Amino acid sequence: MTERNSLAQEVGAALRDHGITAAITALIGGTIALLAAVSRRAFTNDAMLARLDRELLAERDRVDRQRSEDRKSDADRLERIETDIRAMRNLMFDAFQRGHSD
Structure with missing residues (x-):
């Protein structure tokens, strides 16, 4: 929400100070910055999910190996x-047999 407020404040300040052209430029620049932040966060989340998938797969492999070793043991x-x-x-059978043969 603070990004929207600051973007709106920037647009308003640019409109007051430099006119409609600067306001439009600020709006476009702010929108691009917002899209970049969203894209970066999305790629970061994708990278984090991929890393978690790799870690989960490694942990499953470790657990499977441990289970296999435990079963063998x-x-x-x-x-x-x-x-x-x-x-x-x-x-006991030999002792029993010897006990009866004596």
């Missing part, structure tokens, strides 16, 4: 547990 741990259970079962 869990599978390795489960395999070790199953191996230990089989070994204990075999050990």
